Amino acid sequence: MSDSSRDTAEGAGWGAAERGDYQQLMPRKVEKISWLDPKMLWAARNGVLASWFGDPTGRTRGRWVAQRAAAGAPADKVIRRDDPDRFSFMVIGDTGEGDDPQYAVVPGFLKVGQDTDFAVLASDVIYPVGSADDYATKFFRPYQDYRAPIYAIPGNHDWYEDLGAFMRVFCDATPPLPPEPAPRPLTRAWLRSLLWHRPRPHDGEHLGTARKLRSAPAQQAAQPGPYWAIDAGPVRVIGIDTGLLGTVDAEQGAWLREVSQGPRPKILVTGSPLYVDGERHPCPIEGGGTVDDLVRDPAHHYVAAIGGDIHNYQRYPVQVDGRTLQYVVAGGGGAFMHATHTIPRIGVADVTEQDFRCYPLRGDSLAFYSRLYGRRLRLRRFFELSEAEATAVIAERLGIPPTRSPGEPARVTRRTRLVASLLGAGGRPDRTSRLRLPVRKIYTQLFSPSSATYSPPFFKCFLRLDVTPEAIRLRCYAATGNRAQEVEPPVEDEVVIPLT
Template identity: 55%
Template sequence: MTTIEPVAEERVSSRHDERFAGWECSEPGTFKKLMPPGPRPKFSWLRPSILWSARNDPLVRYLGDPTDEQRQQWVAAQRERRGTDDLTIDRSDLGDSFSFLIAGDTGEGTPPQFAVVPGLLKVGEDTAFLVALSDVIYPIGDVNDYVDKFARPYAAYPGPIYAVPGNHDWYDGLGGFMRIFCGAEWPAGKIRGTGLKAQLRRRLWRQPSICAEDTLGRCRELRPALGQPPTLPGPYWTLETGPVRFVGIDTGIVGNLDGEQGDWLREVSRGSKPKILLTGKPLYVNNKCEPGLIAGRDFTVDDVVRDPENNYVAAIGGDIHNYQRYPAPVDGRTIQYIVSGGGGAFMHATHTIPKVDVNGVSEDDFKCYPLRGDSLAFYSRLYSQKIALRSRALQIVPEQASALIASRVNSVPTRGGTTRPLLRTRVRGSFVGLLPSGQTFHKYLSEFATWVDPPLFKHFLRLDVSPTEVRIRCFAATGCGAQEKDPPVEDDFVIPLGGG
């Protein structure tokens, strides 16, 4: 197995040295050269046409969720077309030891997505494949957006790319995702249902976009391997390797599974072979456990993951645009619950995560990137720029932000420094804390929040798999040239597999 030798951690991580967070950027990143030529198209969730095109989200919430039915239609069509019920990707050719990458919530087509690419190519030089985890294409999974938001950024990645869909891919009825990854020729059948709500929903439901004549050609010009052959058997799948089985699930718009997929999940999870779940929605996030409901079944996704007979060692989910790790004790074992959605789209705050105490995971066990102090400093800078007329009225320097967070969670600042937040830090921190920074904020005010300069606080994962262990590292992308050349390692841990 090829591994990158860890450099002394204190040299390379924002956990130990502020310089590696990208606050001071002595050399700009080269990533802008990868971006499409010409002006960047303007995009705003506040534009009526965008709100209308993303209407499947409120339709699901107010008129009921037809994604289960539509997914079943996609899967049935795939099984018929492929002549098998099997949804396995056989990668036994990789042998006993191999490495791969995960990049979560990638597809905004904005500078932060491209900023991840140089480090990802460098660290992933010898990797076997890449997994795009959740929200492959924003805002609505449109097949025509795959040119600049998928084929262009990953044009130089040599291996195959597998993917797990997220809610934004479903705003297109999963049409773009199925076309690109599964080679599906045309959308599944129309959604059914009786009653006023279902009728209304059927009339309003956004069907997949029509693929423009030149879309696939332009994609293949940039990334010749794209779609030849399709990399996925369906929207959910298993990837079978010698040491570990990877199980990718499709959590639709609201995060639940259809019953048929739930039964499939239980079936493919049986047995003592080590498994890692890859999901569009994380099971542990922001100090909460969200177990993942399954329609018409009396068990959850987390029940399957926690069942000792199934031997899951980790569950990695996208959707939230930062990194979080919860090593949860389960019946004498540890299952690593990871959020990894910082591979491209705008950053979700970590400073709003309270002191961690969930199902046996304590604050001392918890890891996140960006550090909460950096997240608070970032948002104080953002709000200073956007609403305080570019003054520094709300700005908190990273060391002070770190001291304030430490005082809130009864700890010491992660990278040392003062433990005493100034009074003005407390006042500014309270004010910034009151301002929105969650998903709704980004959904409707993403243009307002657009931030294209370092520090960008993006990340991707590298997994090194062998018969005895899986090593997982979280590499940062800040947008600075120095971290493109030597991406900081923000987390590095090993999961023993007990094989050999």
């Protein structure tokens, strides 16, 4: 097994490493998404409009589900597979930017997943707005050599064109939804409809050609809708659609309560993680209750909840009524990296720093962002921290031993502390806390995507889950873009989840 980032700096992808072969998989012309481009921001405006003028996602989702039911989709939305009691599947989240970071994941994903039975894409299949024209290079091409079915749940970006392309690709929905009656003038819904982004005319004309890249019989799968359940071997995998604003509508909530019944062990896959960045986000259900209430209910027998949307890996083993539920963030499949160094010292739901796992490690995240800021602000000599300096200052600020400490630890200087504070590193407040640059909020939401790097290390990841009647073995694998991690993807985290 190759070194991981917890073993050596080289295992994290630092140093003079050889770039992998992933670029040979990429198309000749690659779109680089810039979220500072006003045209891009305008195209992706529906999330903001939904928060201002009311969220129509639940109503639109209900119409899609009704259309699929009329076409013969199972009423319970359960996909019943013939997997044996021992099988494996992959989970990868927030994939579809179509550039170097996404394609850098593909060789390791194919190598680790070559004998798995299916895969699940957890959130944001296509950036920036889920257009059908983008599926060729951002879904069909990168995963053309994965020889098993791929199921998906949509993320907020897939909803920016009312989910039309997602439904065509994953649910075989051919006719578009008929237009809704026009809202009454001068209402919030009327204002929203005036500004709402819709697909371009003739979007997806070449979708038939793109489908040929994944046309083998073993690769085919048709979902009953944007949310579903899969009965596979001894477990039920349940995927929910949290729409534009990270919530669940009443109709989907009623379905979720129904499919959560029974003694079968269950894994939830959601577009919005329930624990992330040291906080609990239970995900409200329209009409009352939360998704996490259902996950925690011992009668439902959930063992894990895996969420996308945040572009890194995190794991929180939460004790609930004498059981351990594994709450996982798995959004590192290809989009720009959300910082982990801004995560404070963990103390949520009795989960401590000793229990918590993340990838990239906080020190690597800080080193990555220090280089990024140094380059963008043209202050490299001031901002840039070595991985050893970043690891040392994170350990000091959080009051924990260095996660990776080969050789002599780096000295923490005034400059190192100042840079760490400016870049929002978690820890105790100090005199520079008020000077922090907007890493955790504005920067990761707006400037980070435009600052995405196109050379390793990328700090991407994906999951493999091996299921037996007794347990689930969950492993997080890294993809840095370097050849060493491409040939032998390192395991960054592993946990065995008992089912009995």
